Amino acid sequence: MKQKELTQVFPVWRGIGAHSGVGGGWSQGWGRWLQWEPDYPGQGARIPVFDCPIWLVLCRGRARLREVCQRGRGAFRLPTDMLSIKLPQLFDSHQVPKVFREDSIISGYRHPRSSVLDCILSSFQMNNETINIWTHFLPTWYFLWRFCILCSTLNFLTDIYTWPLLVYMVVICIYPFTSSCAHTFSTMSPESCHICYFFDYGALSLYSLGCAISYGYYVMPDCWVNSLLHQHFVLIAVGNTLLCTSLSCYSRFLDLQFPHRSKVLKTTAFVVPFIFDTVPLFYRILLCCRDSCGASDALTNHCYHLLFAFLTCFLFTAHLPERLAPGRFDYFGHSHQLFHVSAVVGTHFQMEGVIADMTSRRAWLMAHGATPSFLGTIGALAISLILNLGIIGIFSTPLIWRPCPPHKTACECKEQ
Ligand SMILES: [Zn+2]
DSSP states (O other): OHHHHOEEEEEEEOOTTOOOSTTTTBSGGGGGOEEEOTTSTTHHHHSOOOOOSEEEEEOSSHHHHHHHHHHTHHHHTOOHHHHTOOOOOOBOGGGSOGGGOOTTOOSOBOOTTOOHHHHHHHTTSOSTTHHHHHHHHHHHHHHHHHHHHHHHHSOTTTOGGGHHHHHHHHHHHHHHHHHHHHHHHTTSOHHHHHHHHHHHHHHHHHHHHHHHHHIIIIISOGGGTTSHHHHHHHHHHHHHHHHHHHHHHHHHHHTTTOHHHHHHHHHHHHHHHHHHHHHHHHHHHHHHHHHTOOOOHHHHHHHHHHHHHHHHHHHHHHOTTTTTSTTTTSSSSOHHHHHHHHHHHHHHHHHHHHHHHHHHTHHHHHHTTOOOOTIIIIIHHHHHHHHHHHHHHHHHHHHHTOOOOTTSOHHHHHHO
8 A cells, every 4th residue: 555655756857968978868867766755754855856857756646746846846956936837816807997897707807917928828827718819819720721721722823813712811810810819918908908909800890801802702693793782892891891990999988988889889890891791692592592593512601601690799799698697607608709619610611602602603703704803802901901000000099198197107097
C-alpha cells in the first residue's frame, strides 16, 4: 500500500548550455530519479537541490501533484513565477460598469480595465466571453481554409467572373475575425468596449455588402437580370452599409438610457440590409415553388442559410435561454454564443449556395451580359471600407478625445 503513495520525480532537462556531456542538457537526470513522499515531515529538506527547469512528476491524482509542486518548490528549483501565475480575476455584474453588463448574465465578467495581455490570457480562461471569442475565431480559420482552396482552383486575378466570389470570401473571413477581436479586447476600458464593437458592426456591414455583390451577380433570378434593380443593386447595398454602420454605432450611445430603443435600432440596422440583399433570393425561391422547378444544390443551401439567418435574428433579439434562468448560462449556452454559432453555420450554407450558383449559372449569366465589373465588386468593397472606417472614426473620436472638466484630473475622467 505504501508503495502506491510514493511519488517519482525525474529531472528531465537541465537547461540550455547545461554541462552534461553526451546528449546536451537532456535525460542526464533520468538515472537520478527521486522517490518523493511529501507526507513525511522534513523529507523536503533532505532532497538534494537540482538546478533543473523541467521535471517529470509521476504521482496519483491532481491533489498530490499540486502538493508536490508546492512543498517541493525549494528542492526542485521549480520556477516560482510559473507557480504563482494567476489568471485574471472575474467579477459579478454589479461589480463592473453598466456598459459591460449583459442581460441576464450575472457572473464571469473580466476586469473592466484589463491590459492587452490580460485580454489575450482571458481567451484561455473560462469567463462569459471565452466561448464568444472562440466561436468566431475558429470559423475564421475554416473560411480562410476554404478561401485558400478556392484560390488554388479558380483564377481570381484574371477571371473577372470570379470577383464577386472573391469579395464574398474576403468579407466572410473578416467578419468573424473582427468579432473575435472585439470580444477579446472589449474589456480594456469603456471606450475600448464601444470602439471594439464599432469595428464589429463595420465588419458586419461589409459582410452584408459582400452578400449583396455575390447575390447580385450569381443569385439574381433570370427575369431580373439587367433590370433597373439589378443595375443599381450594388450601389444601394453600399448605401446600406453606411446606414447599417451609422445606426448600429449610434445605438451604443442609447444603450444605458434607452436600452429598448437601442436594441430596436441595432436590430433594424442589420435586418434592413439583410432583407434587401435577400429579396432576389426570396423571389427566386418563390418562382421555383410556383413552377415546381425541383430543388437544386444551390437553392437547398440557400434555404438552409435562410433558416439559420432567422434563427440568428431570433437569438439576437430574444436573449434566450439566459432570460429564463439568469445566471445559469453565464459561461455556456447563452444567446450570444448560440447567435455566433448560428451565424457561422448559416454563412457556411450561404457560401456553398453562392459557389454552387456561380458554377452552375456561369454560361447563362455570361451569355446574358451580366459580367461583373471592377467598380461593382472590388471597387465597391474598397470604397465601402474607406467610408465605414470614416464613420467609425467619427463615432470614436469623442470617446478618445473626451474633454475633461477642469475640476477633474485626467484619471478621474477616465474612470467615469
Ligand atoms: Zn458577438
